[in-house]
Amino acid sequence: MAGFIARRVLLVLPSLLGLLVVTFLLIRTVPADPAVALAGDNATPEQIEAIRRQYGLDQPLLVQFGRYLAGVARLDFGASQFSGRPVAADIAQRLPATLELTFAALLIGAGLGIPLGVVAAMNHNRWPDFLLRILSVGGIAIAAFWLAIMLQLLFAMQLGWLPLRGQLSVGLTPPGGPTGFLLLDSLLHGRLDILGDALRHLVLPAVTLSVGGLATIARFTRAGVLDTLQKDFVLYERAVGFPRRRMVWIYVLRNSVVATVSQIGLLFGSLIAGAVVVEAIYDWPGIGSYTVQAILTADAKVMLAVTLLVGVIYAAVNILTDLALALIDPRIREGR
Amino acid sequence: ATPGVLVRSDSPPANLDPHQLFDVPMMGYALNAYDGLYRYENNPPELQPWLAEGHTASADGLEWEFRLRPEVRFHDGAPLTAEDVVYSFRRVLALGKAPASAFLGILKPENVTAPDARTVRFRLERAYGPFLAAIPIVAIVNSRLVRANEKDGDHGAAWLAGNEAGSGAYAFVPGSLTTLERLDMARFEGHFLGWSDNPSPVPRIAVRAAKETSTGVLGLLNGSIDWTDSYLPTDQVEQIQGSRVAQVAKDVSMRTFIIRMNNARAPFTSLNLRKAMAHAFNYDGFIQEILKGYADRNAGPIPNQLWGAPKDAPGYAYDLDKARHFLKLAQAEGFNPRQQIRIHIQSQLEQTNQAAQLFQSDLQSIGVNLRIVADTWANIVSATAKPETSPDMWIHWVSTYFVDPENWVGQMYDSRFHGTWKASSFYRNEKVDALLQRARGLVAQAERAPLYEEATRQVMADCADIWVYNTVELRGLARRLSGYRFCPAGGGAEMRWLQMKG
Amino acid sequence: MTVPALAITGLRVGIRSDEGMARILDHIAFSIAPGCILGVVGESGCGKSTLIRTILGILPPAAEIVAGSILFEGEDLRAFSEAELNRAVRGSRIGFVPQDPYLALNPLFTIGAQLLEVMRWHAPGERRSHSTRLVELLRRVQLPDPEAALARYPHQFSGGQRQRLLIAAALACSPRLVIADEPTTALDVTTQQQILRLLRELVDELGIAMLFVTHDLGVVAELCDEVSVIYAGQTVESGPTAAMLDRPLHPYTRALLACHPDRSEGFTGIPGAVPSPLRAPPGCRFAPRCAGARPACTGRSPAPQWPEPGRSVDCILYEAKAAA
């Protein structure tokens, strides 16, 4: 297993390098001059020229890229051209929030999407199936921020059950724990009050973000279950009187989620993209809004770092997906 | 509403170093965490002694001496001395970032000195009228603290970007910062002004950026936000005013809304065309209907209420007949009305979009083809470095960086500033250049005002740009707050005066 | 007389499809005595699997039992509810051995998990005793290393071994009847031989009845006590194996036997093709291909005749003989 992971990780490296090259070139095509952003609102041309020299922005592209790579190798992504703060530190501070959000969304998406998919498949071509098909497509199609605002209006304003925005109530300070993940840290510090508060804050953003993924998961699960139901072993299991519930939810489902799990890798990418909007509306302090800010200010260092980060997460999720598949399917485990 | 904590939904600055940044979020932070030698207070703004008790200037305007208050202490308890002031100014000049622009050509670092512990002396390269007006820009930092955290000759830039070394009324709470998202501040008991004038000051401030207008408004309405930024969309005002927990503070600011034209490149080299455009914008419609009246028509570049603005200068009025007339003249000069004119908007700022669409709609009726290009600030600013790349037209505001006509007409229409976004009309008129040059070299306001007025009249006659309005800033405030004071410099972000119930 | 383990009379099953109702099974009738192996023989598509699914009550949703009775040890299975069937019949009183051992086991679960699942629901007792019993059964079906087998996955067994596993599973809850759907078609001849021997031994040893579905007359000859031949969803002939192979009565049975390589040197087929169950003619479905067909054959269904003790045949020719 360790060898398998090592192999996958090594295989990912060239892709990541390619990703960096592509992004670097792309960003350099943007005419927005980072030096202008660096110099600030009221700068003179001389100031801008000085900054350009100071940051090596007048050097040939290749030199700049080389210097950048050397930095990346040391996990130094340079300083943001917009804020002057080290990018690595900012990302380290924000990434846990985004991961917490996306994982929660994924959990909701899978937790609801899989059962819904199963129910639809079991009622193939009857009304629960039609309903689910329409709803799941609707889930993919709904504009996230419109949904977000509607949820805010209902649950935060009208009913007042959940907080409107943010990651934690103003009165509470994050425990500042070892992992950076708020939920985990509060648990590690035994601060159940913070944990509860953080969970309440997590609900609306995670639900909003999960909707698209939920629909996709439900859809793939439905297809998978329909497919599995045609298999001979299902007939056999029925013929020897497996109790129906157990058969569907354990024996059939496990065979059906293979396609769903492989989709989760692709889904994760779109979840992170969706996080941009969701984080903005719920003021979630993650990397989504950080990225938009970077794009609006043409902050090359941040864009590069985020691209690399997304690439790494994407690769990691794919490796995890493979591991999950290996756990589900013994034949994969044996390398067939 | 959280007891004892004021929640602000405006954005914290991108970093915490007041010598690196100079923008609205930074003002919102620095005016509370730091002090300057002087400070603008009230509306219209008055320059008041702050850390300095007063100053003297030599007759030629080159030598300035500031006398510091005694007994000022930084947040760490260290006394504030002239040494700190000297360090701060030299640091600003050495970093060369935004706040330095007002001083770069006129002040050398070695010419800021401290003859004694309470005196700071500046020797300028040449006389510079706006010097005093720019003094409040520079926040005074705790030189020992910053020096202790310098690394590789960075003047402590890395450290101060995430920490604080000020003496202001509120102190940054260490560890509470997430860039652009949140930061906490706690009241500094030992502030040099004392708190006797404020019976119930805000004990703690939590800045929690609300990125979406709707979230901010909802937060204000359900009491989880006490204070929004001051750019509330006018369409939201009514609803907030009707609420039991919040209200809107409306203050005339000094922030002019301008539609720029690239005077250096066809077709806007034609004065007639520029005039045709200026007559085609529906100023009243925009201000009354879209902004619901929350703005004042400002016919020239300088905010109406500031000295140097010619009170009697006639502006351009919405008059499509006149516009057609000038358009014909322009056509006679060779303007082809089928030519597409591109106006760049900042897609993040809905008002620039609305103005452009309104304009487009009117221009269409007189036969001018306006195309709207969505763009970002970073790009536009880069593009304005040269007249060839600078857009035909674009829309923006000019805020109060320092309270002086120089901030508007001086830096916008003197050809020496070509290449900066503020001068992106690439307007060139030797007479105006000369007038502005002279005004800059004088110290006394009475002498400078007529020069700026004359320059402004000329710029307006040349119809360099389309000047639309002067902003009324709209800030959502929880009703539990009182004592809000607005000043156009800093946009009312100073919180020392606020009183909070509960 | 003892109650037959299974007795089917006049069974008719239809499946609704886009093109109308397909009459998959039309008057099927046979019975199995306890301790006896009945071979049901028929060509591909004649409805053998459908018959089994009907008995077990696992027909596809579009299918419908039109008529007939299915008496299992005297009880009518059609009267059982789905839940009762699942709890008290399938896997417990009726064991099942599927056609393809490669496809019938769930690839993602261990053998133990799947086989014990069956026992857990149908046999009283606790898990420990279940696995002891299962291991014993596996040893009985000659599976190598039966203790370790429970923790292994299906793909780690060969086809023959899997079929042994499935046979053990079918016997796990001491059934009274085992239904086997072509359990050896997917296997090699040498393995098939082993499995057939095993089945025979087990039936003799345990005294259970077995319904053995196949298309291979050779297998029937080796294994079964009695045979029932189905053509296009209709029972055409039933009787003791030896007698029937010796002296087939129905024209179809005769034609089928004539095709067998052991009987003919040349290659004689049966001309024509099996009618589609959608457009099945009334009366004897073999009539269009039958050399001795008469006009009356297509008019009505033949009534079963008993020309010899223990043998029945559904053919108009014998009606005439009986009448004569």
Place this chain on the structure above:
Amino acid sequence: MTPILEVQDLSVSLGGRRRWLGRSIPPVQAVRGVSLAVAPGEVLGIVGESGCGKTTLGRTILGLQRESGGEILLDGKRVSGLAPQAARRVRNSIHYVHQDAGAALDPWWSIGRTLEEALAIQGIGDRPARVAEVLAAVGLDAGAARRYPHELSGGQLRRVALARILALRPRVVILDEPTSGLDMSVQAMVLTLLRDLRVRYGLTYLFISHDLSVVRRFCDRVAIMYLGRVVELAPTAEVFAAPRHPYTRSLLEAAPRLTGRRAAEAAPLAGEPPSAARLPPGCAFAPRCARSSAACRAEDPALALRDGAEVACHHPLERAMA
């Protein structure tokens, strides 16, 4: 007379994969040192249990699979040692009918189009006439051309598969289990058809099957394969009358017969063939063989001529035993 097709010491290994980092998968020796010669017009049967390498042997002769050792001669000319595409070009007088006729047809193409395509690929003109001809030759009516594979029965699909290659005028046809999965009555018709076609088109067959009763009646000679090796090669009548290799005998005995139960006969062959990926040393049949000796487990016997039959066994059965 030169054999139309000859195979000398052919070996094929499949599926081995060397992976960069991680466990490598050793190749499977699917065919090991097979030598055969087929005379023109002959039907050579190849019999063996599932997985013994019959299909692999056929595909290799056809040219879809590259051999790892040995020679293939067509009309006495060497046609081996080529990459698949080139191999197909020089061997275009050999054709192959797949084991699963239904799966060998593109489900999206109607029968008519499939047949015409085969002609188009070979650049043969006058297609509609040719298609009609071959359809008639395999006993399908012209209407079948408009149907799709899933609309046809197993027997009909096999006819289509035959029609498809007949249109290409082959000389040697490799038939991979042409009757498996067919009912007796259909099987008989397919075999009759094959026999007719052979005469009509002058074909030579390599007849792969696991069904002994069919082979017995259809083939001139039979090669018995066990785990990639030919263990016995002799005229059909001799093999069935007097098998020499113990495996051949077990195979014959295992086949079910209409004559019923043979309780008195020898117990069925014990155990199952070992996995092709992990072959024991020596004779691959030794672990299941009642007659095996130490020599069997040490040394793999070569195919050798004994009393008119080629057998690969250290202890072949006596002639008299039959």
Place this chain on the structure above:
Amino acid sequence: MLVLRKFLRDIPAVIGAVIILFVVILALFGPWIAPYPEDASASHLLRRLKPPSAAYPFGTDNLGRDILSRVILGARGALKVALVVVGLAMAIGVPLGLLAGYERGVLAEAIMRVTDVFLALPQLILALALAQLLGPSVESAMLALTLTYWPFFTRIVHAETQRLRNALFIDALQGIGAGTPRILLLHILPNILSPIIVRATIGLGFTILVAAVLGFLGMGATPPDPDWGLAVAQSRTYLPNAWWFATFPGLAILIAVLGFNLLGDGLRDLVDPRLRRSR
């Protein structure tokens, strides 16, 4: 006829077809159907943000334009973006996937690595770069979307082709001497059509949505285009008060996407001859 009957029984698919038909009609005849076609660019300051009424069934927007008219006029743009992007992405992704799935070796490996790179490339950043390079416009947004969407097709086509490569009928084709292009285009491609259709229909909806986000960030449709996404984006400032401003263009997106997806599912079942048998 059987096919049509079968299709008509698939209720969701029929709903989808009706929706798409409707959207296509709007796209073709929008200017004649819309009650105020001039509102594509005109602004009417005196009737800003009016709630739905008889005169303006969907209300008016921030510049007093009839939202119903703009929703109708927006159909053309939405359809164009969706079809062009998905069409181009398929044109790039499908051939590459076929090639990478069928051939082994360096070329296949290289294609898949490049695919991975593009799959991991954040859409927004690419879109920004292109918007800058070509000028912000619908076209550059479409290009950006295409460049980030084609790998999805490559992935699916690659996997399916790999699965099919070993199918017996491909083997048979090789046996009768069919060349690679013939096998890929005439045999493998039709056989993998159904996952492609599914991906494409998901893509159509997805594209409309992402184009909206790009429009909002200033990298896509520009005002005053009656773009649905742009309208939804602009409406944010006026929420929660002017709910109609966000809701109706949002609903338009939702319904159009719904239509594409439902129809796509139905089509998949329909085009496959293997599914023409009864179920």
